[in-house]
Amino acid sequence: MKVILVQDVKSLGRKGDVKEVADGYARNFLLAKGLAVPANAGNINSRNHELKLQQDRAAKELAQAQKQASELADQTVVVYAKAGDGGKLFGSVTNGDIADALAAMGYKIDKKKIEPLEAIKTLGQHQVQLKLYPKIQAQITVEVKDESQR
Numbered sequence: 001m002k003v004i005l006v007q008d009v010k011s012l013g014r015k016g017d018v019k020e021v022a023d024g025y026a027r028n029f030l031l032a033k034g035l036a037v038p039a040n041a042g043n044i045n046s047r048n049h050e051l052k053l054q055q056d057r058a059a060k061e062l063a064q065a066q067k068q069a070s071e072l073a074d075q076t077v078v079v080y081a082k083a084g085d086g087g088k089l090f091g092s093v094t095n096g097d098i099a100d101a102l103a104a105m106g107y108k109i110d111k112k113k114i115e116p117l118e119a120i121k122t123l124g125q126h127q128v129q130l131k132l133y134p135k136i137q138a139q140i141t142v143e144v145k146d147e148s149q150r
Contacts, residue, residue: 001026002039004047009035016047065133068107072130072138077101083123083146093120093144098128101142120144 001023008014009030012021018039021030030036037043079101082090095111102109115129123144130138 003030003036004039004043005030005036007035016051018044018047062133062136065136068109069130069132069136069138072107072140074139074141075105076125076141076143077105077128078143078145080145080147080150081123083144087123089121089123089144091121093126093142098142116142 002018002020003026005013005015005017005019013019019036026036026038031038077098079093079097081093081097084090093116095114095116098114098116099109099111109130109132113131115131117127117129120126120142123146126142126144128140128142130140132138
């Protein structure tokens, strides 16, 4: 019997795969637990439509990430932090601080996508890598200034 997997099934396949399985396995396990649906014409068309929507969504996200990467290329972001003598910070500049500064500039970037090349614990300029999409990255400069300079 041919089935379309609704969820990932260990040792069988991933969501959306069309698989040929034994009738008993399909009826008693996959269909009974809601892990698969029969591979009839309507379900196959629905699956193909869903795959098309996913591809369109991925292409749109890719284009948006490329546009954002070109806009952010070689940008300088200013972050203010408390510093002591010698330019050492009390603590460090976090990914959240950088994400907040980017949000103030109008860019919505998740803090999990920000990767400083080294820990930012001093005043001055530091390079930061932004992973906007798989294989699409942008490098920005984060300039850390003392809060008293606002």
